[in-house]
Amino acid sequence: MNLTAKNCSFCDGQLKLGTGTMLIKNDGSLLYFCSNKCRKNMLKLGRDSRKFKWTRKYVKGGIKKSR
Ligand SMILES: [Zn+2]
Numbered sequence: 001m002n003l004t005a006k007n008c009s010f011c012d013g014q015l016k017l018g019t020g021t022m023l024i025k026n027d028g029s030l031l032y033f034c035s036n037k038c039r040k041n042m043l044k045l046g047r048d049s050r051k052f053k054w055t056r057k058y059v060k061g062g063i064k065k066s067r
Pocket of ligand 1: 010011012033035038
């Protein structure tokens with residue numbers, strides 16, 4: 001486990017030490033957010049980061065649906 005570098009749970013961008021937010025969910029899993037923008041998008045808006053170009057998880061051309 002690397003304690004020095006964390007990646008944002010939403011956009012997958014790297015968190016710098018001392019920045020960002022850590023959230024512990026009720027089920028015990030950890031979430032890290034680089035900014036309030038990411039936190040809001042995931043928790044409040046329930047968005048899928050793969051659909052947004054500003055995240056590193058963005059899937060080019062959109063998510064493929066299984067037929
Ligand atoms: Zn982020």
